Amino acid sequence: MKHPHDSGTTHGSPTRPRTTTPELLPAVTFAGLELPTEVLRTLSERGVREPFPIQAATLPDALKGRDILGRGRTGSGKTLAFGLPLLVRTAGRRAEPKQPLALILVPTRELTQQVAQALAPYAEALRLRIATVAGGTSIGRQIAALRQGAEVVVATPGRLHDLIERNACRLGRVRITVLDEADQMCDLGFLPQVADVLDQVHPDGQRMLFSATLDRDVDQLVGRYLHDPVVHSVDPGAGTVTTMEHHVLVVHGPDRYAVITEIAARDGRVLLFLDTKHAVDQLTRHLRASGVRAGALHSGKSQPQRTRTLAQFKNSQVTVLVATNVAARGLHVDDLDLVVNVDPPTEAKDYVHRAGRTARAGESGSVVTLVLSGQRRETSRMMAEAGIEPTVTKVRSGEAELSRITGARTPSGIPLDGEPAVPRPKNTNAPFRGLGTSKGASRGAGGKSRKAGEARKLAEARKAALVRRNG
Numbered sequence: 001m002k003h004p005h006d007s008g009t010t011h012g013s014p015t016r017p018r019t020t021t022p023e024l025l026p027a028v029t030f031a032g033l034e035l036p037t038e039v040l041r042t043l044s045e046r047g048v049r050e051p052f053p054i055q056a057a058t059l060p061d062a063l064k065g066r067d068i069l070g071r072g073r074t075g076s077g078k079t080l081a082f083g084l085p086l087l088v089r090t091a092g093r094r095a096e097p098k099q100p101l102a103l104i105l106v107p108t109r110e111l112t113q114q115v116a117q118a119l120a121p122y123a124e125a126l127r128l129r130i131a132t133v134a135g136g137t138s139i140g141r142q143i144a145a146l147r148q149g150a151e152v153v154v155a156t157p158g159r160l161h162d163l164i165e166r167n168a169c170r171l172g173r174v175r176i177t178v179l180d181e182a183d184q185m186c187d188l189g190f191l192p193q194v195a196d197v198l199d200q201v202h203p204d205g206q207r208m209l210f211s212a213t214l215d216r217d218v219d220q221l222v223g224r225y226l227h228d229p230v231v232h233s234v235d236p237g238a239g240t241v242t243t244m245e246h247h248v249l250v251v252h253g254p255d256r257y258a259v260i261t262e263i264a265a266r267d268g269r270v271l272l273f274l275d276t277k278h279a280v281d282q283l284t285r286h287l288r289a290s291g292v293r294a295g296a297l298h299s300g301k302s303q304p305q306r307t308r309t310l311a312q313f314k315n316s317q318v319t320v321l322v323a324t325n326v327a328a329r330g331l332h333v334d335d336l337d338l339v340v341n342v343d344p345p346t347e348a349k350d351y352v353h354r355a356g357r358t359a360r361a362g363e364s365g366s367v368v369t370l371v372l373s374g375q376r377r378e379t380s381r382m383m384a385e386a387g388i389e390p391t392v393t394k395v396r397s398g399e400a401e402l403s404r405i406t407g408a409r410t411p412s413g414i415p416l417d418g419e420p421a422v423p424r425p426k427n428t429n430a431p432f433r434g435l436g437t438s439k440g441a442s443r444g445a446g447g448k449s450r451k452a453g454e455a456r457k458l459a460e461a462r463k464a465a466l467v468r469r470n471g
Contacts, residue, residue: 028051028055028056028057028059028060029050029051030043030048030050030051033059033060033063035063035084035088036088036091036126038125038126039084039087039088039122039125039126041125042121042122042125043122045121046121048080051077051080052077052080052081053077054070054077054078054081054232055077055080055081055084057070057081057232058070058081058082058085058208058232059081059084059085061230061232062081062082062084062085062206062208063084063085063088063089065089065206066206066228066229066230067206067207067208067226067227067228067229067230068082068207068208068209068210068229068230068232069209069211069222069226069229069230069231069232070082070208070209070210070211070231070232070233071210071211071212071214071231071232071233078180078210079114079115079118079119079180080118081210082104082178082180082208082210083104083115083118083119083122084122085176085208086102086104086152086176086178086208087102087119087122087123087126087128087152088126089176089206090102090126090128090151090152090175090176091126091127091128093151094149094151095129095149095150095151095173096149096173097146097147097148097149098146098147098167098168098169098170099169099170099171099172099173100131100146100150100151100152100153100169100171100173100174101151101152101173101174101175101176102151102152102153102174102175102176102177102178103152103153103155103171103174103176103177103178103197103201104152104153104154104155104177104178104180105155105156105157105160105177105178105179105180105185105194105197106154106155106156106180106181106185107156107157107181107184107185107188107190108134108156108184108326109134109135109136109137109156109303109306110306110310110326111156111180111181112132112133112134112154112155112156113132113134113307115154115180116130116132116154119152119154123151123152128151128152129148129149129150129151129152130150130151130152130153130154131145131146131150131152131153131154132153132154132155133146133153133154133155133156133159133160133163133169134155134156134159134303135156135158135159135303136302136303136306137303139159139162139163142159142163142168143163143166143168146163146168146169147168153169157185157190157193157194157197158190158193160193160197161193161196161197164200170200171197171200171201172200172201172202173202174200174201174202174205175201175202175204175205175206176205176206176207176208177197177198177201177205177206177207177208178207178208178209178210179194179207179208179209179210179211179221180210181210181211181212182194182209182210182211182218182221183211183212183214183217183218183349184353186217186218186221191217191220191221194221195221195224195225198221198224198225207225207226207227207229209221209222209226209229212349212352212353244355244358244365244366244367245365245366245367245391246355246366246367246369246383246388246389246390246391247366247367247368247369247390247391247392247393247405248368248369248371248376248379248383248390248391248392248393249368249369249370249371249393249394249395249402249405249406250371250372250373250376250392250393250394250395251370251371251372251394251395251396252372252396253372255396255397256370256372257286258397258398259370259395259396259397259402259408260272260283260340260342260370261286261287261290261292261397261411262397262398262402262403262408262409262410262411263338263340263368263402263406263407263408264287264292264294264320264411265290265291265292265408265409265410265411265412266338266406266407266408266409267407267409268319268337268338268407269313269316269319269320269321269333269335269336269337269338270319270320270321270338270339270340270406271320271321271323271333271336271338271339271340271357271358272320272321272322272323272340272342273323273324273325273339273340273341273342273343273345273354274322274323274324274342274343275324275343276324277298277299277300277324279342279343280296280297280298280322280323280324281296281298283322283342284296284322287320287322287411288415288416288417289415289416289417290411290412290413290415291411291412291413291414291415291416292319292320292411292416293317293318293319293320293416294318294319294320294321294322295309295312295313295318295320295321295322296309296322296323297309297310297321297322297323297324297326298323298324298326299324299326309321313333314333314334325345325350325353325354333357336357336358336365337358337365337366338358338365338366338367338368338406338407339354339355339357339358339365339366339367339368340367340368340369340370340406341354341367341368341369341370342370344369344370344371344375344378344379344382345382346378346382347382348382348383348385348386349386351367351369351382351383351386351388352386354367355367366405366406368405368406369383369390376392393405398410
């Protein structure tokens with residue numbers, strides 16, 4: 001039998017698989033796919049009537065056991081596109097301790113929870129057990145869950161690697177493997193661990209890889225591990241989603257903090273993206289001191305903190321989620337209609353993934369990027385690469401145009417945590433990093449300020465001593 005690694009490709013130059021386009025797809029319904037009665041009943045109970053395009057495209061081939069390469073925008077229904085075939089084709093089998101039968105690899109802790117929760121009703125209907133494996137949570141509980149037996153494991157590569165090293169998990173019986181958000185796993189440096197996992201699963205198994213981009217590393221995985229895959233690329237990029245609006249708001253440096261605060265105080269939820277953990281924490285504290293119900297999400301938070309903040313954002317206890325790119329992948333929040341790039345992304349694919357948090361599953365939404373005049377050229381280049389033609393508007397805080405585009409309004413100013421309101425910092429023309437300056441610049445300015453203050457105090461002490469001596 002031909003080994004999957006020998007699929008007529010060479011490392012680094014894989015043969016491009018054939019592509020199925022939406023125009024060639026026949027009309028597909030869940031009922032017409034001959035899914036088990038239990039799955040059809042669960043779909044109906046959850047109000048899932050018709051397949052999304054990515055599901056209609058991939059389900060027929062995936063249910064037949066074909067290797068799948070799915071390309072498309074996040075928020076398009078990919079979880080059921082790979083999840084239903086994985087569950088249906090695993091149903092009826094029972095996992096032995098430490099030996100799962102199906103594996104879903106994702107890049108972040110949040111995605112392990114989200115994927116497991118989305119598939120749980122269908123797994124329960126088919127009497128399949130799901131275990132989640134990710135860092136930031138108890139490894140002891142994960143070892144126990146695997147020891148009890150789980151047919152399906154949803155995992156991040158790092159923690160799965162740790163469990164394999166401890167002999168708590170063996171992959172030789174895994175016959176269906178899914179790589180979700182493969183490009184981000186490669187971006188995060190997981191390529192060696194992903195390859196190691198794929199070397200350990202059953203060599204004749206089915207592999208499904210979903211990725212928004214096919215850069216060199218992802219192409220390497222496709223060529224090396226997918227056997228005669230079918231490519232389904234049916235969802236548009238952010239630049240062609242007709243329900244998504246893109247705005248670039250040019251702001252004046254000293255006014256930037258006020259603009260951000262007024263947008264955050266809008267009536268409705270908003271997701272704010274910044275580059276650093278420090279900046280996220282600083283802005284969150286400022287917003288809460290201004291009366292805005294904001295929560296912070298970044299990799300420096302513990303998993304319970306991250307889970308709680310996400311839950312509060314989804315149920316609107318928190319109306320503003322201030323986050324780093326950790327929230328740019330896989331995060332799904334119903335009816336989120338505004339995403340704001342407080343710090344403009346430097347790469348097109350980061351923009352696409354941030355934008356993908358809104359206008360999901362056919363809903364409408366807006367993506368707003370704040371820029372200073374000196375950032376316009378670089379931001380225009382990045383957006384052109386992403387295929388975006390934004391509407392560019394100069395705005396100031398308190399103006400009707402800012403409110404029209406974002407729903408901005410004046411915050412209450414009543415602190416939420418019992419602390420005095422944070423005074424607005426003197427902003428500079430640098431990108432927002434905490435208090436309006438870059439991390440390095442802020443640290444440097446602080447150093448100069450301390451030295452100047454110390455010199456001033458020393459001079460005053462000398463002057464006082466001289467007065468006493470001459471007095």
